[in-house]
Amino acid sequence: MFRFSEGKNSALGCFLLFQLSSLFFFTPLHSQNFSSKTITPNSDELILVTEVSSGGPRSEKVYGSSEFLKREYSPASTFKTYLVLSLLENHSIDPKEKIECSDKHIKDSPRLLDLRDALFYSSNDYFEKVFSKLGKEKLDLTLRKIGYLENFKSKVSGEDWWIDLVGLKHGGKIRLTPKKIHSSWTKIFENAYKLPKDIVEEWRKTLFWSECPEREANVYGKTGSWEGNFWFQGALLRSENDYVIYTILNRSKSGSRTGTIQRFYELTRCKVPSLE
Incomplete structure (x- = not known):
């Protein structure tokens, strides 16, 4: 306990007390780490976290069953992330152009969607309609450039990942480890492949x-969401040198797209936006 004498020292005492209270109540938010110090994974859940903070070391952490790390899974609609990268890289699309799309899982469908809307709602119809402007050859060039298929086992036998146009929604025959899926998301977000800055900015x-x-x-x-896998890949960005990137894989029988989104927002301690 602090004691301050009366008289001449009272003003000094008040000043010191104010300084101490400032430390407790006015600590800048940027001095706090993004990610939770202790993440307790749910059953049938895997969480991969990459954190970079200004002036601090890079942190890579994994929470959950190690068994999940040994297996390969469909990237599901996270694959659209790289489809969009290729569309932007090849200037095959106007991100602001709205296209009428019909998807059963999207409220008030058919509705007009631009590129950001199509990703947010994970519209399959949108990407089937715009794919003709890009084509598989250009998409493959992008995938090879970022090494997305380098650990795809079927590549060894010469088998292609392609199924058909409908397969775009989940990456066809592609099966990758959670670490590879997390690494790809992180490297593109950080522009580790030195892509044009304007492309990466638009992609974000x-x-x-x-x-x-x-x-x-x-x-x-x-x-x-595909084959019983529910993914959410998210990034919480404060600045170019201050961010945390998550990949969440939920394999629970009671798992859901909405539940996995909410799990991400629970971990980041942010308010969940309207999903409609």
Whole structure:
């Protein structure tokens, strides 16, 4: 306990007390780490976290069953992340152009969607309609450039990942480990492949999910649901040198797209935006 004498020292005492209270109540938010110090994974859940903070070391952490790390899974609709990268890289699309799309899982469908909307709602119809402007050859060039297929086992036998146009929604025959799926998302987000900055900036804009004033940051992300796998890949960005990137895989029988989104927002301590 602090004691301050009366008289001449009282003013000094008040000043010191104010300084101490400032430390407790006015600590800048940017001094706090983004990710939770202790993440307790749910059953049938895997969480991969990459964190970079200004002046601090890079952190790579994995929470959950190690068995999940040994297996390969469909990337589901997180694959659309790289389809969009290729569309932007080849200037095959106007991100602001609205296209009428019909998807059963999207409320009030058919409805007009631009590129950001199509990713947010994970519209399959949108990407089937715009794919003719890109084509598989150009998409493959992008996938090879970022090494997305380098650990795809079927590549060894010469088998292609392609199924058909409908297969675009989940990446066809592609099966990758969670670490590879997380690494690809992280490297593109950080522009580790030295792509044109304007392309990466536009790519991020299309993946914008919400503002997070609680953390003085913006949220970017992509969902994925296929073969009983529920993914959410998200990034909480405060600045170019201050961010945390998550990949969540939910394999629970009671899992859902909405539940996995909510799990991400629970971990980041941000408010969940309207999903409609």
